[in-house]
Structures are given as structure tokens and as C-alpha cells.
Amino acid sequence: MLYGNPHLTGVERTFDENEIIVTKTDLAGKITYGNDTFYKMAGFSEKESLGKQHNIIRHPEMPRAAFKLVWDTLAAGEEVFAYVNNRSKNGDHYWVFAHITPSFDTSGKLVGYHSSRRKPNRSLIEEKIIPLYKDLLAVEKAASSPKEGMENAVQAVLDLLDQTGMGFNELMLSLGR
Numbered sequence: 001m002l003y004g005n006p007h008l009t010g011v012e013r014t015f016d017e018n019e020i021i022v023t024k025t026d027l028a029g030k031i032t033y034g035n036d037t038f039y040k041m042a043g044f045s046e047k048e049s050l051g052k053q054h055n056i057i058r059h060p061e062m063p064r065a066a067f068k069l070v071w072d073t074l075a076a077g078e079e080v081f082a083y084v085n086n087r088s089k090n091g092d093h094y095w096v097f098a099h100i101t102p103s104f105d106t107s108g109k110l111v112g113y114h115s116s117r118r119k120p121n122r123s124l125i126e127e128k129i130i131p132l133y134k135d136l137l138a139v140e141k142a143a144s145s146p147k148e149g150m151e152n153a154v155q156a157v158l159d160l161l162d163q164t165g166m167g168f169n170e171l172m173l174s175l176g177r
């Protein structure tokens with residue numbers, strides 16, 4: 001595992017509104033494709049990325065619950081939208097608005113996943129997403145085990161959705177890009 005207590009520089013990387021960061025994975029989340037914008041932002045070369053788990057760019061301040069919700073939605077064969085903070089190889093970080101979809105072959109069999117990420121709205125990240133993820137991370141850290149922490153944080157998100165009457169994707173999209 002490359003993370004745990006990874007080095008962070010505190011430097012935020014940004015990308016252009018016209019750029020899209022793209023990766024594809026197999027069913028296990030191993031990277032099978034990245035575009036040049038991905039390699040530029042992640043700081044990992046194609047050679048360093050292909051065949052590796054996508055968590056090579058996991059940021060330690062991302063709540064586990066966010067990824068759990070992403071994977072559960074994908075496993076149900078549905079698309080999912082999510083705001084994600086990523087850690088570049090050198091410890092810089094970059095925020096994205098990701099749209100992740102399941103890929104099917106012609107017989108309808110699930111064969112992998114595809115993520116396209118746009119530059120997110122700065123004030124939305126500052127005002128809504130950073131505080132939300134901070135709260136979820138605190139819920140996770142307060143529990144006696146990582147598993148229990150993640151379950152509590154997932155429940156916190158489900159409670160929030162209950163209050164708003166929206167589904168996860170609906171809430172993500174309602175926040176604006």
C-alpha cells in the first residue's frame with residue numbers, strides 16, 4: 001500500500017476547464033488506461049500506473065465512506081458522480097468532479113469502469129465538500145475500527161440524503177460543478 005501516512009506538500013494542482021482527466025480500470029480497480037492529463041496531474045507515468053490499484057492516488061483526508069458509496073453504486077451497474085481529492089506522486093493534491101461509469105461488453109457483461117473528471121467549482125469545494133468530508137473523516141476516526149467508522153460515515157451520508165430527499169447522484173449534481 002502506498003498510502004497510510006503519505007507525504008503531503010500542501011500544494012494544490014489545478015487543471016483547465018477544457019481538460020478532462022480520464023482513467024479506466026478493470027473490475028478490481030486496477031488501472032488499464034490513463035490519458036495524458038491524468039499522468040500530468042497524478043505525476044505517475046503510464047508505466048508506473050498501468051496494472052496498479054487506483055488507490056495509488058488516494059488522499060489520506062478522503063473519507064472511506066465516499067469510496068464505499070462509489071463502489072456500491074458501480075456494483076449495482078449504475079453511474080456515479082463524486083467530488084474527490086487526489087494525491088499526486090510528489091504529495092501535491094488536486095480536486096476533481098468525477099463521473100464514473102460501468103463498462104459492459106456486447107453481451108451485457110460488466111468488464112470494467114471508466115472515470116472522466118472535470119475541474120470542480122472552487123467555492124463549492126471550499127464551502128460544502130471540504131467541510132462535509134472533514135465531518136465524515138471525523139466520524140470514521142471516532143469509531144473503534146475502520147470498518148465501523150466507515151459504516152457510521154456511510155450512515156451519516158444516507159441520513160443527509162434522507163433529509164434532502166435526494167439520491168446520492170442527485171445531491172452531487174444539485175451542488176453544481
Ligand SMILES: Cc1cc2nc3c(=O)[nH]c(=O)nc-3n(C[C@H](O)[C@H](O)[C@H](O)COP(=O)(O)O)c2cc1C
Nearest residue numbers: 024025029054055057058059067086100113114115
Ligand atoms: C474507474 C475508477 C476510478 C477511480 N478513481 C479514483 C481516483 O481518482 N482517486 C481515488 O482515490 N480513488 C479512485 N477510485 C477508487 C479506488 O479504487 C479506491 O477505492 C480508493 O482509492 C480507496 O482506496 P482503498 O479502497 O484502498 O481505501 C476509482 C475507482 C474506479 C473504479
